[in-house]
Amino acid sequence: MTATVDPHLITDLQKFGAADINACFSCGNCTAICPLADSDAMFPRKLIRLAQVGLTDDLVSSKELWTCYGCGVCTTRCPQQADPGEFMGTARRYAIAHYDKSGIARVLYTRPVIGSAIAIGAAAFFALFFAAVRGEQSRDTLALFDFIPYSVIHTTGIVLMVVVALFSLLGVGLLARDIARRDQVTWSALFGSRQAWGRTLRAAWYALGIESLGQKRYREDCHDDEPVEPLYRRRWLIHALTLWGFLGLLLATTLDYGMDLLGIKATGTPVPIWYPVRLLGTVAGLALMYGVTWFMIRRWQETRQGNDTSKPSDWLFLVLLWVAGLTGFVIEAALYAEPVPGWGYWVFLLHVAIAMELVLFLPFTKFAHVMYRPVSLFFYGLVKDAQRTAG
Template identity: 65%
Template sequence: MTTTVDTGLLADLQKFGAADVTACFSCGNCTAICPLADNDATFPRRVIRYAQVGMKDDLLGSKELWTCYHCGLCSESCPTEADPGEFMATARRYAVASYDPTGLARILYTRPVLGTAIAVLVAAFFGTFMLTAGGLGNQDTTQLALFDFVPEGLIHWTGIGVMVLLALAGVIGIGRMMRQVARRDGESLATTVHGREAWGRTLRAAWDSIGVESLGQKRFRDDCHDDQPVEPLYRRRWVLHALSIWGFLGLFVATISDWGLALLHVKATGTPVPIWYPTRLLGTVAGLALMYGVTMFMVGRRRRWSASAATSTGSDWMLLALLWITGATGFLIEVALYLPPAPAWGYWVFLLHVSVAMELMLLLPFTKFAHVMYRPVALFFYSLAKQKRAASA
């Protein structure tokens, strides 16, 4: 297979982070110490070499980018201080921008001021659109129920539009990634679905990538030793990561369930119910998990608790800020809902919450949040390769 060399690859990569691996002389120390390296994933040495020699397609097709959790052991042991862990994080940002056909991810990662301005404008657009499209700009809010401030139908159809755009961007990005990884690994659609044995491998790989790793975080928890025994459980990265993921998923399920109950005329949206009501209890617990995880991540980045927090980009802070605002405004809405009449500030908090939540979903494929799309795909191919090695052994 012909390899195309991009001589400007390393310089382009450096726009996405502070990593400078020109000092790396491929000694292999990082691979030797990495708890996740094996015969199929000899990283980060291999990925660094791709960048140094300009092998762009191989770098973008490296599932190793996404199986790395940036524990920092490689950077701590690097004899030339090339910081391979941060390089892997930089390469993931570059990959997200490369899979994105719009160019928005590149702006968010490489031009933080402009990226922040775009984020503010997107939120302002959603807020203004829902306020004016609902015909509520001049109405007396004291005459409205809190959840009538923005009509439910408007939120519903705007949300569907956002999900369609999200799905379209996600499918394009994942499709580009899968082509790169599959070509590099010699996989194809036929090899993953042709025959009972192939289907068995594919289903096992899907379970490993989504159930065991993405949701259960087995290797992150068991193999990545960035958390020393003296590190308290409440601030270990895998705990914070798990709480953030499960919290976000729980809120998503609670929101969809609440909307479904309203559609079935079981409970109107925004109706005050006891805290132990299933959707309310799920939303409250999930919101607490999300807020704790995100807040601790923000504190950890500010205080640089771990190697992964040593370098932060504008996009990193943007994602954390959007998640935190979504969670915090959600709890404020819950408070306003139970107050005897709804306070005036509750209407505007509700509008802010909906606007930021819409923006968060719309920007998912273009920020660090894109890990939830690309990491499971990489782990899927990693599991397939592992099964093939075991079968041929």
């Protein structure tokens, strides 16, 4: 593969938030202090070097980008104030925009006014759409799916998911292709023999089970906030609770849908709070709200201290998650309130509109890291596995 040099790469990266990485003189302090860098993932210094020489393709397809969890320790050790921690976050934003071929991610990241208008416009569109198709408000019970017909929500969700899946699969497929080319991972190395299958499955388990779900390296290696921060405020726990909460809600929604299909319980049937699927949704929602709230508090504090260069698009993802979680709990309270509160219907409408927007923006915001990180970790796991087997 011939490397193309882009002389404007640093200028372009600065639109996504990078500090003055030209100041970096490759001393290597940042890589030495990074708890997650190793001989197979030499970051952030190596990636800063790629940016300095304009190797865009090598930068965006570096699996090291997604091995970093953004703790910021490297920044504290940089003698040049090049802010390597922020550079890593910026390069991830840049990679998301690079692999989004619609150009929406780039607009959201680099044109805050237009990006905000798109976000507000999308929310307004969904709200108006559901308001236009709304039905009757029953006063005997909070019949949410009579107000917004379940079939309309279901069909809108499916259409959105198909669109989002196309953009997501394209982005993930291109990233996987680029990493595989650079690391010379062939189809036969992945699936050509029983041993290859074994390696592939172990790498998939490492990426999805051990690292994504179990947060192993984040939990065990990123100790910079100990003992300063109590357990309940540590970054890995906040991140893990957000992820587990989100997955729990996804599972509860899928189970609810499955029970409807199997004729066990029609969606929307009133159930007590301890009903297993409802309980799962409540606990998962609490975990999600806890994690997202702390993320927002920390970001807000860092912004006030001048240490945060988050883009509006990063906030958009957090705000949408938070509003979706909060409105979910308000609806839950309304379901058990007496007499039936009329406002419950409108909160439900807002909740559905925000949930649709969240799905729609998956490939274009920070949300996309849920796809790109596991793919990169998969290839990282493959390298590690090959080393273990060879050793």
